[in-house]
Amino acid sequence: MFERITRLRNQEPLVHNITNVVVTNFTANGLYALGASPVMAYAKEEVAEMAQIAGAVVLNIGTLTEDQIEAMIIAGKSANQNGVPVVLDPVGAGATTYRTSTARNILEKVDVSLLRGNAAEVSNVVGEQIAMKGVDSGNIQGNHIDLAQKAAELFQCTVVITGQTDVISNGEDTYTVSNGHSLLTKVTGTGCLLSSVIGAFLAIDQNHIHAAVVAVSLYGIAAEKAAQKAGTNEPGRFQMEFLNELAKLNETDGPLAKINHLQKEA
Numbered sequence: 001m002f003e004r005i006t007r008l009r010n011q012e013p014l015v016h017n018i019t020n021v022v023v024t025n026f027t028a029n030g031l032y033a034l035g036a037s038p039v040m041a042y043a044k045e046e047v048a049e050m051a052q053i054a055g056a057v058v059l060n061i062g063t064l065t066e067d068q069i070e071a072m073i074i075a076g077k078s079a080n081q082n083g084v085p086v087v088l089d090p091v092g093a094g095a096t097t098y099r100t101s102t103a104r105n106i107l108e109k110v111d112v113s114l115l116r117g118n119a120a121e122v123s124n125v126v127g128e129q130i131a132m133k134g135v136d137s138g139n140i141q142g143n144h145i146d147l148a149q150k151a152a153e154l155f156q157c158t159v160v161i162t163g164q165t166d167v168i169s170n171g172e173d174t175y176t177v178s179n180g181h182s183l184l185t186k187v188t189g190t191g192c193l194l195s196s197v198i199g200a201f202l203a204i205d206q207n208h209i210h211a212a213v214v215a216v217s218l219y220g221i222a223a224e225k226a227a228q229k230a231g232t233n234e235p236g237r238f239q240m241e242f243l244n245e246l247a248k249l250n251e252t253d254g255p256l257a258k259i260n261h262l263q264k265e266a
Protein backbone atom coordinates (compact mmCIF):
# COMPACT_ATOMS: atom_id res chain seq x y z
CA MET A 1 0.00 0.00 0.00
CA PHE A 2 2.64 2.58 1.08
CA GLU A 3 5.07 1.79 -1.75
CA ARG A 4 3.03 4.47 -3.53
CA ILE A 5 5.15 7.23 -1.95
CA THR A 6 8.28 5.77 -3.56
CA ARG A 7 6.52 5.46 -6.90
CA LEU A 8 5.31 9.04 -6.62
CA ARG A 9 8.85 10.30 -5.97
CA ASN A 10 10.16 8.32 -8.95
CA GLN A 11 7.43 9.54 -11.30
CA GLU A 12 7.22 13.18 -10.11
CA PRO A 13 3.69 13.60 -11.51
CA LEU A 14 2.69 16.98 -12.90
CA VAL A 15 -0.25 18.37 -10.89
CA HIS A 16 -2.17 21.17 -12.62
CA ASN A 17 -3.80 23.35 -9.97
CA ILE A 18 -6.42 26.02 -10.51
CA THR A 19 -6.50 27.18 -6.92
CA ASN A 20 -7.07 30.18 -4.69
CA VAL A 21 -4.80 33.18 -4.10
CA VAL A 22 -4.38 32.39 -0.38
CA VAL A 23 -2.76 28.98 -0.77
CA THR A 24 -0.96 29.11 -4.11
CA ASN A 25 2.62 29.27 -2.81
CA PHE A 26 2.06 26.81 0.05
CA THR A 27 0.45 24.35 -2.37
CA ALA A 28 3.37 24.53 -4.81
CA ASN A 29 5.93 24.09 -2.02
CA GLY A 30 3.97 21.24 -0.44
CA LEU A 31 3.79 19.39 -3.76
CA TYR A 32 7.51 19.86 -4.32
CA ALA A 33 8.23 18.58 -0.81
CA LEU A 34 6.13 15.50 -1.47
CA GLY A 35 8.01 14.80 -4.70
CA ALA A 36 5.42 15.95 -7.24
CA SER A 37 5.72 18.70 -9.84
CA PRO A 38 3.24 21.58 -9.40
CA VAL A 39 1.97 23.98 -12.02
CA MET A 40 -0.58 26.76 -11.61
CA ALA A 41 -2.20 27.74 -14.93
CA TYR A 42 -5.43 29.73 -15.04
CA ALA A 43 -5.86 31.35 -18.47
CA LYS A 44 -8.75 29.85 -20.40
CA GLU A 45 -6.57 30.03 -23.50
CA GLU A 46 -4.10 27.47 -22.06
CA VAL A 47 -5.82 25.31 -19.43
CA ALA A 48 -7.06 22.61 -21.84
CA GLU A 49 -3.50 22.03 -23.08
CA MET A 50 -2.01 22.01 -19.57
CA ALA A 51 -4.65 19.61 -18.25
CA GLN A 52 -3.95 17.26 -21.16
CA ILE A 53 -0.29 16.82 -20.21
CA ALA A 54 -0.91 16.74 -16.43
CA GLY A 55 -1.05 13.65 -14.23
CA ALA A 56 -3.93 15.20 -12.28
CA VAL A 57 -6.01 18.39 -12.31
CA VAL A 58 -7.07 20.04 -9.02
CA LEU A 59 -9.95 22.54 -9.08
CA ASN A 60 -10.26 24.72 -5.95
CA ILE A 61 -12.96 27.41 -5.67
CA GLY A 62 -11.44 29.24 -2.66
CA THR A 63 -11.29 32.70 -4.27
CA LEU A 64 -13.53 32.10 -7.26
CA THR A 65 -14.29 34.47 -10.13
CA GLU A 66 -16.41 33.94 -13.25
CA ASP A 67 -13.30 33.74 -15.44
CA GLN A 68 -11.70 31.18 -13.17
CA ILE A 69 -14.81 29.00 -13.09
CA GLU A 70 -14.93 29.05 -16.89
CA ALA A 71 -11.26 27.98 -16.96
CA MET A 72 -11.95 25.20 -14.43
CA ILE A 73 -14.69 23.73 -16.59
CA ILE A 74 -12.50 23.87 -19.71
CA ALA A 75 -9.60 22.23 -17.80
CA GLY A 76 -11.90 19.61 -16.26
CA LYS A 77 -13.40 18.65 -19.63
CA SER A 78 -9.96 18.39 -21.20
CA ALA A 79 -8.80 16.18 -18.31
CA ASN A 80 -11.86 13.96 -18.82
CA GLN A 81 -11.17 13.61 -22.54
CA ASN A 82 -7.58 12.62 -21.82
CA GLY A 83 -8.13 10.22 -18.91
CA VAL A 84 -6.58 12.60 -16.37
CA PRO A 85 -8.11 12.40 -12.85
CA VAL A 86 -9.83 15.53 -11.51
CA VAL A 87 -10.02 16.56 -7.82
CA LEU A 88 -12.56 19.19 -6.69
CA ASP A 89 -12.12 21.17 -3.44
CA PRO A 90 -15.41 23.07 -2.89
CA VAL A 91 -13.89 25.63 -0.50
CA GLY A 92 -16.58 27.55 1.36
CA ALA A 93 -19.57 25.74 -0.22
CA GLY A 94 -22.50 26.65 2.00
CA ALA A 95 -21.01 29.99 3.05
CA THR A 96 -22.57 31.71 0.03
CA THR A 97 -25.07 30.48 -2.55
CA TYR A 98 -22.57 31.36 -5.30
CA ARG A 99 -20.00 28.92 -3.91
CA THR A 100 -22.56 26.15 -3.44
CA SER A 101 -24.01 26.53 -6.93
CA THR A 102 -20.55 26.77 -8.50
CA ALA A 103 -19.41 23.52 -6.87
CA ARG A 104 -22.56 21.80 -8.15
CA ASN A 105 -22.14 23.31 -11.60
CA ILE A 106 -18.60 21.91 -11.84
CA LEU A 107 -19.81 18.49 -10.66
CA GLU A 108 -22.51 18.55 -13.37
CA LYS A 109 -20.20 19.54 -16.21
CA VAL A 110 -17.00 17.72 -15.24
CA ASP A 111 -16.52 14.07 -14.39
CA VAL A 112 -14.88 14.63 -10.99
CA SER A 113 -12.78 11.68 -9.73
CA LEU A 114 -12.54 12.81 -6.12
CA LEU A 115 -14.32 15.44 -4.02
CA ARG A 116 -12.39 16.65 -0.93
CA GLY A 117 -13.83 19.02 1.63
CA ASN A 118 -14.73 19.52 5.26
CA ALA A 119 -18.05 18.09 6.44
CA ALA A 120 -20.00 21.33 6.08
CA GLU A 121 -18.78 21.86 2.51
CA VAL A 122 -19.62 18.34 1.43
CA SER A 123 -23.02 18.41 3.12
CA ASN A 124 -23.91 21.67 1.39
CA VAL A 125 -22.80 20.32 -1.98
CA VAL A 126 -25.09 17.29 -1.52
CA GLY A 127 -27.95 19.62 -0.60
CA GLU A 128 -27.99 19.64 3.19
CA GLN A 129 -27.71 23.20 4.44
CA ILE A 130 -25.22 23.10 7.28
CA ALA A 131 -23.87 26.48 8.41
CA MET A 132 -20.38 27.53 7.31
CA LYS A 133 -18.30 30.29 8.88
CA GLY A 134 -16.39 31.64 5.88
CA VAL A 135 -14.23 28.78 4.69
CA ASP A 136 -14.13 27.04 8.09
CA SER A 137 -16.53 24.28 9.01
CA GLY A 138 -16.42 24.86 12.77
CA ASN A 139 -17.62 21.88 14.76
CA ILE A 140 -20.31 20.19 12.77
CA GLN A 141 -22.25 17.33 14.22
CA GLY A 142 -23.54 14.38 12.29
CA ASN A 143 -22.43 11.16 10.75
CA HIS A 144 -19.56 11.87 8.38
CA ILE A 145 -19.47 8.23 7.28
CA ASP A 146 -23.06 8.31 6.00
CA LEU A 147 -22.40 11.70 4.42
CA ALA A 148 -19.30 10.48 2.57
CA GLN A 149 -21.15 7.39 1.28
CA LYS A 150 -24.13 9.48 0.19
CA ALA A 151 -21.96 12.01 -1.64
CA ALA A 152 -19.95 9.23 -3.32
CA GLU A 153 -23.14 7.62 -4.63
CA LEU A 154 -24.67 10.91 -5.72
CA PHE A 155 -21.61 12.14 -7.60
CA GLN A 156 -20.24 8.70 -8.58
CA CYS A 157 -16.80 9.55 -7.31
CA THR A 158 -14.48 9.03 -4.35
CA VAL A 159 -15.19 11.43 -1.47
CA VAL A 160 -12.81 12.56 1.27
CA ILE A 161 -14.32 14.38 4.25
CA THR A 162 -11.62 15.78 6.53
CA GLY A 163 -11.65 16.79 10.17
CA GLN A 164 -10.25 15.27 13.34
CA THR A 165 -11.05 11.91 11.76
CA ASP A 166 -11.02 11.73 7.97
CA VAL A 167 -13.52 9.62 6.05
CA ILE A 168 -12.80 8.24 2.58
CA SER A 169 -15.53 6.48 0.60
CA ASN A 170 -16.38 5.46 -2.94
CA GLY A 171 -19.88 4.38 -1.92
CA GLU A 172 -18.86 0.73 -1.62
CA ASP A 173 -15.69 0.81 0.45
CA THR A 174 -15.28 3.27 3.29
CA TYR A 175 -12.18 3.99 5.39
CA THR A 176 -11.50 6.26 8.34
CA VAL A 177 -8.07 7.74 9.03
CA SER A 178 -7.27 9.26 12.40
CA ASN A 179 -3.78 10.61 11.82
CA GLY A 180 -3.18 14.38 11.92
CA HIS A 181 -2.73 17.14 14.47
CA SER A 182 -4.82 20.09 15.64
CA LEU A 183 -2.03 22.48 14.50
CA LEU A 184 -3.20 21.71 10.94
CA THR A 185 -6.25 23.85 11.77
CA LYS A 186 -4.01 26.83 12.65
CA VAL A 187 -2.30 27.13 9.27
CA THR A 188 -4.28 28.27 6.23
CA GLY A 189 -4.27 26.04 3.20
CA THR A 190 -3.70 22.69 4.86
CA GLY A 191 -7.00 21.41 3.46
CA CYS A 192 -6.26 22.87 0.03
CA LEU A 193 -2.75 21.37 -0.02
CA LEU A 194 -4.20 18.00 0.98
CA SER A 195 -6.52 18.13 -2.06
CA SER A 196 -3.49 18.69 -4.29
CA VAL A 197 -1.48 15.98 -2.51
CA ILE A 198 -4.36 13.56 -3.15
CA GLY A 199 -4.24 14.68 -6.81
CA ALA A 200 -0.54 13.70 -6.94
CA PHE A 201 -1.36 10.21 -5.62
CA LEU A 202 -4.28 9.79 -8.06
CA ALA A 203 -1.88 10.66 -10.88
CA ILE A 204 0.16 7.50 -10.25
CA ASP A 205 -2.68 5.15 -9.41
CA GLN A 206 -5.87 3.74 -10.96
CA ASN A 207 -7.11 2.66 -7.52
CA HIS A 208 -8.43 6.01 -6.33
CA ILE A 209 -9.70 4.92 -2.94
CA HIS A 210 -6.43 3.26 -1.90
CA ALA A 211 -4.45 6.19 -3.30
CA ALA A 212 -6.57 8.61 -1.25
CA VAL A 213 -6.25 6.56 1.95
CA VAL A 214 -2.46 6.53 1.59
CA ALA A 215 -2.35 10.26 0.79
CA VAL A 216 -4.54 11.22 3.75
CA SER A 217 -2.73 9.03 6.26
CA LEU A 218 0.80 10.04 5.16
CA TYR A 219 -0.26 13.70 5.29
CA GLY A 220 -1.48 13.25 8.87
CA ILE A 221 1.71 11.39 9.83
CA ALA A 222 3.84 14.27 8.51
CA ALA A 223 1.74 16.65 10.64
CA GLU A 224 2.23 14.49 13.74
CA LYS A 225 6.01 14.51 13.26
CA ALA A 226 6.06 18.28 12.61
CA ALA A 227 4.02 18.89 15.76
CA GLN A 228 6.62 17.03 17.81
CA LYS A 229 9.16 19.63 16.67
CA ALA A 230 6.97 22.76 16.98
CA GLY A 231 5.47 23.98 20.24
CA THR A 232 1.70 23.87 20.66
CA ASN A 233 1.53 27.63 20.06
CA GLU A 234 3.96 27.78 17.12
CA PRO A 235 1.94 27.56 13.89
CA GLY A 236 4.76 29.26 11.97
CA ARG A 237 7.33 26.68 13.02
CA PHE A 238 4.76 23.94 12.43
CA GLN A 239 4.20 25.10 8.84
CA MET A 240 7.93 24.98 8.12
CA GLU A 241 8.45 21.62 9.85
CA PHE A 242 5.38 20.21 8.08
CA LEU A 243 6.93 20.91 4.65
CA ASN A 244 10.16 19.26 5.85
CA GLU A 245 8.28 16.19 7.11
CA LEU A 246 6.36 15.89 3.82
CA ALA A 247 9.75 15.70 2.11
CA LYS A 248 10.96 12.97 4.50
CA LEU A 249 7.93 10.66 4.19
CA ASN A 250 8.73 7.16 2.99
CA GLU A 251 7.27 3.64 2.87
CA THR A 252 8.50 2.81 6.36
CA ASP A 253 5.96 5.34 7.73
CA GLY A 254 3.16 2.91 6.81
CA PRO A 255 2.92 1.33 10.28
CA LEU A 256 2.16 4.77 11.78
CA ALA A 257 -1.07 4.98 9.74
CA LYS A 258 -4.29 4.74 11.77
CA ILE A 259 -6.63 3.33 9.13
CA ASN A 260 -9.93 1.57 9.70
CA HIS A 261 -11.78 -0.20 6.85
CA LEU A 262 -15.57 -0.22 7.20
CA GLN A 263 -17.85 -2.46 5.20
CA LYS A 264 -21.10 -0.98 3.95
CA GLU A 265 -24.17 -2.25 5.74
CA ALA A 266 -26.32 -4.49 3.52
Ligand code: ATP
Pocket residue numbers: 117118135136137138162163164165166179180181182184185189190191192194219220
Ligand atom coordinates in the same frame (compact mmCIF):
# COMPACT_ATOMS: atom_id res chain seq x y z
P1 ATP B 1 -11.65 23.65 7.58
O1 ATP B 1 -11.87 24.92 6.86
O2 ATP B 1 -12.85 23.09 8.26
O3 ATP B 1 -10.42 23.70 8.49
P2 ATP B 1 -10.05 22.40 5.54
O4 ATP B 1 -10.38 22.48 4.12
O5 ATP B 1 -8.93 23.24 6.07
O6 ATP B 1 -11.35 22.59 6.41
P3 ATP B 1 -9.46 20.24 7.24
O7 ATP B 1 -10.69 19.50 7.60
O8 ATP B 1 -8.93 21.21 8.23
O9 ATP B 1 -9.67 20.91 5.82
O10 ATP B 1 -8.36 19.14 6.88
C1 ATP B 1 -7.01 19.47 6.58
C2 ATP B 1 -6.11 18.50 7.32
O11 ATP B 1 -6.20 18.77 8.73
C3 ATP B 1 -6.50 17.03 7.17
O12 ATP B 1 -5.32 16.27 7.08
C4 ATP B 1 -7.23 16.70 8.47
O13 ATP B 1 -7.09 15.35 8.83
C5 ATP B 1 -6.50 17.59 9.44
N1 ATP B 1 -7.31 18.00 10.60
C6 ATP B 1 -8.36 18.84 10.63
N2 ATP B 1 -8.84 19.01 11.86
C7 ATP B 1 -8.07 18.26 12.67
C8 ATP B 1 -8.04 18.01 14.10
N3 ATP B 1 -8.92 18.59 14.92
N4 ATP B 1 -7.10 17.16 14.57
C9 ATP B 1 -6.21 16.57 13.74
N5 ATP B 1 -6.15 16.79 12.40
C10 ATP B 1 -7.07 17.61 11.87
Ligand code: TZP
Pocket residue numbers: 020022023062063091135187188189190191192193
Ligand atom coordinates in the same frame (compact mmCIF):
# COMPACT_ATOMS: atom_id res chain seq x y z
N1 TZP C 1 -10.19 32.26 2.17
C1 TZP C 1 -10.52 31.92 0.94
S1 TZP C 1 -9.71 30.54 0.40
C2 TZP C 1 -8.91 30.35 1.88
C3 TZP C 1 -9.28 31.40 2.74
C4 TZP C 1 -8.76 31.64 4.11
C5 TZP C 1 -7.96 29.25 2.16
C6 TZP C 1 -8.67 28.06 2.74
O1 TZP C 1 -7.75 27.01 2.92
P1 TZP C 1 -8.11 25.69 3.73
O2 TZP C 1 -7.15 24.69 3.23
O3 TZP C 1 -9.52 25.33 3.38
O4 TZP C 1 -7.94 26.00 5.18
Ligand code: MG
Pocket residue numbers: 184185190191
Ligand atom coordinates in the same frame (compact mmCIF):
# COMPACT_ATOMS: atom_id res chain seq x y z
MG1 MG D 1 -8.42 23.25 8.09
Ligand code: MG
Pocket residue numbers: 091092117118135191192
Ligand atom coordinates in the same frame (compact mmCIF):
# COMPACT_ATOMS: atom_id res chain seq x y z
MG1 MG E 1 -10.68 23.94 2.78
